[in-house]
Amino acid sequence: MTMNNHTDASVIEAIALRKSYGTHDVLKGLDLSLTRGEVVALIGPSGSGKSTFIRCLNMLEIPTEGTIRFRQKKVGDRFRDNGEEIGIGTLRRHVGMVFQHFNLFPHKTVLQNVTEGPIIVCKTSKREAEERAMDLLAQVGLAEKHAAYPNHLSGGQKQRVAIARALAMQPEVLLLDEVTSALDPELVGEVLAVIRRLAEEGMTMAIVTHEMAFAADVANRVLFLDQGVIAEAGSANDVILNPQNPRLQAFVARFRG
Amino acid sequence: MTYNWDFHSVWQFYDLFLYGLWISVLYTIGSIFFGVIIGFATCAARLSRWWMFRTIARIYQEIFRCTPLLVQLLWFYYAFPLLVGGSIDNRVAGMLTLSLYVGAFYAEIFRGGIVSIDRGQREAAAAIGMSPWQSMTRIILPQALKRVLPSFINQSVIQFKNTSLVSVISVADLAYMAAVVNGQTYRPLESYTVMAALYILMLLPLTQAADWIERRLRVSD
Numbered sequence: 001m002t003m004n005n006h007t008d009a010s011v012i013e014a015i016a017l018r019k020s021y022g023t024h025d026v027l028k029g030l031d032l033s034l035t036r037g038e039v040v041a042l043i044g045p046s047g048s049g050k051s052t053f054i055r056c057l058n059m060l061e062i063p064t065e066g067t068i069r070f071r072q073k074k075v076g077d078r079f080r081d082n083g084e085e086i087g088i089g090t091l092r093r094h095v096g097m098v099f100q101h102f103n104l105f106p107h108k109t110v111l112q113n114v115t116e117g118p119i120i121v122c123k124t125s126k127r128e129a130e131e132r133a134m135d136l137l138a139q140v141g142l143a144e145k146h147a148a149y150p151n152h153l154s155g156g157q158k159q160r161v162a163i164a165r166a167l168a169m170q171p172e173v174l175l176l177d178e179v180t181s182a183l184d185p186e187l188v189g190e191v192l193a194v195i196r197r198l199a200e201e202g203m204t205m206a207i208v209t210h211e212m213a214f215a216a217d218v219a220n221r222v223l224f225l226d227q228g229v230i231a232e233a234g235s236a237n238d239v240i241l242n243p244q245n246p247r248l249q250a251f252v253a254r255f256r257g
Numbered sequence: 258m259t260y261n262w263d264f265h266s267v268w269q270f271y272d273l274f275l276y277g278l279w280i281s282v283l284y285t286i287g288s289i290f291f292g293v294i295i296g297f298a299t300c301a302a303r304l305s306r307w308w309m310f311r312t313i314a315r316i317y318q319e320i321f322r323c324t325p326l327l328v329q330l331l332w333f334y335y336a337f338p339l340l341v342g343g344s345i346d347n348r349v350a351g352m353l354t355l356s357l358y359v360g361a362f363y364a365e366i367f368r369g370g371i372v373s374i375d376r377g378q379r380e381a382a383a384a385i386g387m388s389p390w391q392s393m394t395r396i397i398l399p400q401a402l403k404r405v406l407p408s409f410i411n412q413s414v415i416q417f418k419n420t421s422l423v424s425v426i427s428v429a430d431l432a433y434m435a436a437v438v439n440g441q442t443y444r445p446l447e448s449y450t451v452m453a454a455l456y457i458l459m460l461l462p463l464t465q466a467a468d469w470i471e472r473r474l475r476v477s478d
Contacts, residue, residue, distance in 0.1 A: 060380055079388055093386035103381035107399050117385035120395060162381075169385055 009072065011036050011204050012057060012095065012173050017066035019052055026052045028228040029066070034173060037202040041209055041219035041236070045251060048225040050208045054175045057206060058095045059088045070094070093121055096166030100178040102158040104150040110137065110161050111146040117169045129168070136164040140194050156187030163194055174198065176207045212255045216240040224248045260446070267447040270438045277434030278455055284420040284430060288355035289413055295356060296363025303368050314364070321361035327422050329354045334426040351423035359416045366408045370401035403474065410467040414460055421456075431455060 010033040019027040026049045034040060042050040055061040057068060059075065068075040068091070076085030105113050114133035118124040124132075137143045140160035150158055159179055166174060176195065180188045192214050199205065199218045209215050215222055215236065222239035224232040232245045243249045302314035321329065334350040374397050382392035402409075424433035435452035439445050 058384060060383060089386050089388060092384055097384040099377060099381065099384075101377055103375070103377035105378065105381070105396055107403070116395070117387075120391055121386040165381075165385065 009036075010034060010069070011071065013069040013072075014053070014057060015067045015069065017053070017056055017068075018064045019049070019056060019061060020064045026228055027056070027063075030225075030228075030230055032206075032223070032230075034204055034206060036172075036204055038221065039199045039203075039205045039207065039219050041207045041215035041222045042225055043209065043212065043215055043222060043240075043251070044225035044231075049228045050225045051177050053225065054097075054177055054206050054208055057173075057175055058092050058097055060097070093169060094171055095173045095175060096169055096171035097175040097177065098159070098162050098166050098179045100181050102150070102155075102162045102182070104158055104162055104165070106150050108149075109146065110142065110148050110150065110153070113150065113161055114165045114168045117165065122169070133164070133168055136167050137161070140164050141190075154187060155183045156190045159183065159191045160194055163191075163198075167198075173204045173206070176205060176209070178208050178210065180209070180211060210255060212240055212252060224251070226251075262447065263444060264447050264451070266442050267438055267444050267451055270441060273434045273438055274431065274451060274455060277429060277431035278459070280429055280434075281417070281420050281431040282459070284352060284355060284423060284428070285413075285417045287352055288359055288420070289416060291352070291356035292359035292363050292416070295360030296367055299360060299364035300367040300371070303364065304371065317357075318361045318364060321358050322365075326354070326358050326419055327425065329358060330422055330426055347423075347426045347428055351426060351428045355416070355420060355423070358419070359412065362412050363409070366405050366412060367401070369408075370405035371397055373404060374400050406474065407467050407471040410463065410470065414463050414467070417460055417463075418456065 013033045015031055017027055017030045017032075018025070030049075030053060032040070032053075042053065044050050052061055056063045059068065062077070070086050070091050073084065073086045075091050076082050076087060078085070078087055079089040080087040081090055105116065108116060111130065111133055114136060115126070115129040118129040118132065119126055134143060134146060137146055140163060142157060142160055142164070145153065145157065145161075150161065153161065163179075179195070180191050183191065188211070192211065195205070195207070196214075196218055207215065207219065217236070219236050222234065222236050223230050224239055224243075224245065226245075226247055232239055232243065232248050238244075239248070240252055243252050299314045299318060302310040303318075305311055305314075324332075330351065333354045334345060334347055337350070338344045378396055378400065379392055382396040387395070420430055421432035424430055424436065427433065429437075431452055435448050438451075439448035442448065
């Protein structure tokens with residue numbers, strides 16, 4: 001998890017991204033560039049397109065228009081690399097994602113969930129993958145649960161396993177899609193603590209969240225999405241603590257309670 | 258009514274019953290084997306992104322699900338040869354029809370299992386870089402097949418019973434042999450009771466196993 005490779009060049013980039021379902025435009029031309037070690041928080045009302053947006057970053061949603069660039073190369077529409085274009089499979093191998101509903105593999109143990117990607121996708125040896133997985137599980141505080149099946153874990157534990165599963169691929173970017181929204185309030189803290197530590201260690205992350213205090217705390221940059229566009233962007237201080245846009249003011253006020 | 262049961266005269270022909278039972282088991286196992294292959298292929302076609310495959314698979318399924326198996330057997334044995342010119346062996350016609358019939362149902366069972374798996378599973382597999390094939394074989398299918406195992410066994414139990422219909426095209430299965438024994442002994446009550454008892458004997462363990470598996474799956478979910 002060391003990524004002290006600081007450069008100003010973007011790791012992943014979205015250019016003029018549009019996404020429509022039929023006649024419904026969810027994303028209406030968004031741009032974003034993540035530099036190494038940067039943590040960007042995406043906030044906004046539900047239906048504003050923030051989940052769709054980060055799901056476009058690893059091509060779980062195929063953009064209707066616009067480009068994703070990874071390591072300054074265009075991501076193509078094929079699974080494998082194609083000439084100058086990076087394949088979707090390659091992109092996803094280096095860009096991890098954690099989901100709101102965990103999506104752990106219920107037929108595999110905690111350890112197998114974490115080793116599945118390295119063994120099957122990266123062809124890492126089983127022994128090496130298991131060693132690294134145990135190490136990651138220890139980091140998220142779940143080493144003793146390695147033989148358990150996901151059904152026997154709490155929501156917070158599941159989400160920490162899901163984070164370990166994503167980290168096992170040694171991603172350059174981590175996408176977090178409302179990772180605490182499905183958790184009981186008392187379990188949110190343990191997951192946020194793990195993410196906070198990743199941020200401190202320099203992991204590049206795009207985080208969709210409703211946790212305003214958390215976003216203000218860990219993000220270098222906060223984007224406010226509204227009706228499919230980036231309505232306001234800036235430091236956490238500007239966007240969350242001193243919002244200018246009236247809709248953003250209303251939104252932030254509601255979450256501050 | 259007093260009836261003098263006489264199983265003895267019928268049981269003299271136990272070797273005919275056992276031979277018939279053996280044939281029934283063979284047709285069951287054979288048609289399940291080919292049916293699983295046909296079922297997987299049809300299921301894959303149904304889930305394909307090319308509409309041609311989807312349509313062909315759908316037409317095949319509907320033809321075999323919407324006609325009685327008896328009609329299919331008669332058609333394949335008596336009508337199909339006229340269509341292509343030549344003749345078809347009754348055992349081949351029987352196995353072919355049984356396989357195509359059960360394949361259509363298996364395809365629907367497999368498909369139902371696959372589409373019942375939460376979309377998040379496929380997304381999680383994709384998000385760690387798995388190819389669609391890896392995602393299907395390592396994540397989706399293991400869960401889907403486990404989920405449909407009870408339905409699969411039920412369909413296979415039905416299939417065992419369905420093999421009795423091949424007797425109408427003179428395949429010497431258990432039902433056919435029971436009729437033969439009846440012809441020899443003029444003892445329909447005993448002949449057909451022995452036949453029924455043999456079917457129960459074969460299938461009871463299977464239905465019990467299906468129930469047991471279903472209960473276990475419910476617990477582990």
